[in-house]
Amino acid sequence: MTDMKPRVGALLGEFNFAVADRADTITVGQPKDRWTMLFVYRGRHCPRCKRFLNKLNAVLPDWAEAMDVVVVSADTKDKALADKAEFGWEFDLCHGLTETQMRALGLYVSEPLDDAETTGLFAEPGAFAFRPNGELMLVDISNGPAARPDLEELLDGMKFNIAKNRPVRGTA
Numbered sequence: 001m002t003d004m005k006p007r008v009g010a011l012l013g014e015f016n017f018a019v020a021d022r023a024d025t026i027t028v029g030q031p032k033d034r035w036t037m038l039f040v041y042r043g044r045h046c047p048r049c050k051r052f053l054n055k056l057n058a059v060l061p062d063w064a065e066a067m068d069v070v071v072v073s074a075d076t077k078d079k080a081l082a083d084k085a086e087f088g089w090e091f092d093l094c095h096g097l098t099e100t101q102m103r104a105l106g107l108y109v110s111e112p113l114d115d116a117e118t119t120g121l122f123a124e125p126g127a128f129a130f131r132p133n134g135e136l137m138l139v140d141i142s143n144g145p146a147a148r149p150d151l152e153e154l155l156d157g158m159k160f161n162i163a164k165n166r167p168v169r170g171t172a
Contacts, residue, residue, distance in 0.1 A: 006106040009168035011134050015101055017072045017094035020080035026070050026092055031134050035067035035162055040097065040107060040126040044079040045118045048145040049125070050087065055151055057089045063151075066159050067129075072097045074122045097123055108143040129158060137161065137168055 006012060015028045015038075028038050039056065041049040053071065056063070063069050072094035073080065080095035099121055102109050108124040127149055129138035138158070140149050160166065 004106060006104070006128070006136055006139055008136050008139055009171055010136055012104060012136050014134075015104070017070065018077065018096050020077055020084055020093045020095050026094060028070055028128075029130055029134050029136075032068075032132055034132055035137075035158070036130045037063065037067050037069050037158065038126075038128040038130065039069070039071045040102075040105070040123050040128075041071060041073045042110075042124060042145055043073040043075040043118055043122050044083050045112075045116075046145055048148070049073075050083070052125075052148050052151075053083075053089060053091075054087060057087070057091060059151055059155070060091055063155055066155065066162065068092075070094060074098070074102070074120065075118075105141075106139065107141055127154065129161075135168070 012029050014030045016025045017028065018025050028036055041053060043049070060069065069091045071091050074097040075095045077095050080093050084093050099109065102123040105126060105128060107126050109121050110124055111121060112118045124144055125142045125148055127140040128136060131137050142148065
């Protein structure tokens with residue numbers, strides 16, 4: 001179970017993720033010149049994640065125009081590379097999300113049902129928008145694979161938030 005919700009409007013600190021197909025890392029939550037959307041997926045074992053990420057890849061140019069997109073799971077590098085090769089995803093696919101990072105993001109954490117699913121703890125889906133100053137602006141988390149944001153609606157809403165410099169909501 002998640003320990004607590006992430007605090008929107010706050011700086012959560014930096015999250016460093018290893019990129020599957022490059023010898024570098026991506027840092028989310030630090031000041032930079034663009035907004036960032038972080039999508040957390042369950043891992044290679046999840047067919048619903050594949051459908052969602054295939055949809056994301058299809059609209060990636062629209063997303064990339066508005067903000068940086070980073071996708072991460074707790075999977076190993078080999079599993080992430082296998083997904084990237086199989087599906088041809090063009091977004092930055094990261095791996096090795098730690099339990100500490102999962103909990104800092106307020107994600108629901110699950111144990112595998114069996115070794116065929118996966119072999120360690122993994123995060124349930126989440127989407128996180130970070131302002132250029134590193135502040136967490138928007139959170140969408142699920143406790144299972146069936147609930148995902150609509151990518152078109154989410155992007156439209158994010159474009160509105162960016163253009164109008166909307167305040168963080170849900171803080172009352």
